[in-house]
Amino acid sequence: MEIMAVPQGNVALACYPLHKKDPLRAWDAADEYLLRQLHDSGRLAEGEPVLVVNDRFGALSVALAARQQVVMQTDSWLAQRGCLHNLQCNGLAPDRVTLLDSLAQPEGPFCAVLLKIPKSLALLEHQLHQIRPLLADDVLFLAGAMTKHIHRSTLQLFERIIGPSPTSLAVKKARLVLPQFDASLMPGVSPWPRCFMLDDVGLRICNHAGVFSRERLDIGTRFFLDHLPQRVGAADIVDLGCGNGIVGLLARRDNPDARLLFSDESFMALDSARMNWQAAFADAPAEFVADDCLSSHPARSADLVLINPPFHQQHAITSGIAKRMFRDAYRVLRSGGECRIVGNRHLGYQRDLKRIFGSCEVVASNPKFVIHRALR
Numbered sequence: 001m002e003i004m005a006v007p008q009g010n011v012a013l014a015c016y017p018l019h020k021k022d023p024l025r026a027w028d029a030a031d032e033y034l035l036r037q038l039h040d041s042g043r044l045a046e047g048e049p050v051l052v053v054n055d056r057f058g059a060l061s062v063a064l065a066a067r068q069q070v071v072m073q074t075d076s077w078l079a080q081r082g083c084l085h086n087l088q089c090n091g092l093a094p095d096r097v098t099l100l101d102s103l104a105q106p107e108g109p110f111c112a113v114l115l116k117i118p119k120s121l122a123l124l125e126h127q128l129h130q131i132r133p134l135l136a137d138d139v140l141f142l143a144g145a146m147t148k149h150i151h152r153s154t155l156q157l158f159e160r161i162i163g164p165s166p167t168s169l170a171v172k173k174a175r176l177v178l179p180q181f182d183a184s185l186m187p188g189v190s191p192w193p194r195c196f197m198l199d200d201v202g203l204r205i206c207n208h209a210g211v212f213s214r215e216r217l218d219i220g221t222r223f224f225l226d227h228l229p230q231r232v233g234a235a236d237i238v239d240l241g242c243g244n245g246i247v248g249l250l251a252r253r254d255n256p257d258a259r260l261l262f263s264d265e266s267f268m269a270l271d272s273a274r275m276n277w278q279a280a281f282a283d284a285p286a287e288f289v290a291d292d293c294l295s296s297h298p299a300r301s302a303d304l305v306l307i308n309p310p311f312h313q314q315h316a317i318t319s320g321i322a323k324r325m326f327r328d329a330y331r332v333l334r335s336g337g338e339c340r341i342v343g344n345r346h347l348g349y350q351r352d353l354k355r356i357f358g359s360c361e362v363v364a365s366n367p368k369f370v371i372h373r374a375l376r
């Protein structure tokens, strides 16, 4: 745990989940800049409500929670747990921050809105549409990110949806965007979720704004779909890190007796998977679980776990989540159960899988991707 020193006080912060070797810090210079700017504006009286969007581990929300009513909106289940953990570390009750997922429209009034600018322009576009109706009546709107993540295209979105958006000077390589609400703009409504047709598999796939590969099928996923297990019968199948659920959908289509569970830490991913499942299989039962990998899933309860692991956490490249997914898959698989994984060739998942499962084999490969199979 480290201390973030900001005008609101000293805040103890840890990443979530906690990992000894985690190279990430629970806040960045953009968080500090947003909190200083909010404080220096002198615009917030004690107890006034603030909306905080995309707070990573609760750094902004926890810093404000002692004096303001805070609503934290995020697409990340892990960010919500991180915020609760950090509230507790600072002796604050969990109800000091109201948690809202990314699918809900925040209901004002708010006196200020703080936005950590997301990496995805699609998510930013959707969130600006959600924020705009909250901004009439002179609400203070501050957005921030590390300078290298604020591009021309980022500012164009602010200007199209909110109004003129000057930027601040850079401080510690962070920058703020200071959008001014223009009531005369008519930006329409969010274009998300969007759908595309996967003609060769005969499915229409819909994606919320924050979902992996939301405009088209990812080429790694495409390769995975060509090598999914067949004839597994009445098996319990887990689509871990399901994104829009395409992997689990095709596994179910090829194995009509199977029971499916979709798991992801992104609320938009889970809801996309749910929409796509309903479109394909109507009322057939399936489970959709927000979780960190499979941490809430019972041991020895699945026959097949399918994984296309993420190798980014926010802007950092990491193999940490993939390894946790493999360990959880091992734990939840029944004896003889299979974990099937697609990965970029250069990521070398084979080493990790051998360490966890004892052995693993290559099912298929092409110049870019490898599909591994490891048995419990």
Ligand SMILES: C[S@@+](CC[C@H](N)C(=O)[O-])C[C@H]1O[C@@H](n2cnc3c(N)ncnc32)[C@H](O)[C@@H]1O
Binding pocket: 078, 212, 213, 218, 221, 240, 241, 242, 243, 244, 245, 246, 247, 263, 264, 265, 266, 269, 291, 292, 293, 294, 308, 309, 310, 311, 321
């Ligand atoms: C590479 S995408 C794969 C999506 C989909 N399965 C596909 O193949 O198109 C990885 C997914 O893992 C999810 N994810 C990231 N960290 C996670 C975690 N700790 N627990 C569960 N899911 C996670 C991401 O939200 C993302 O949807």
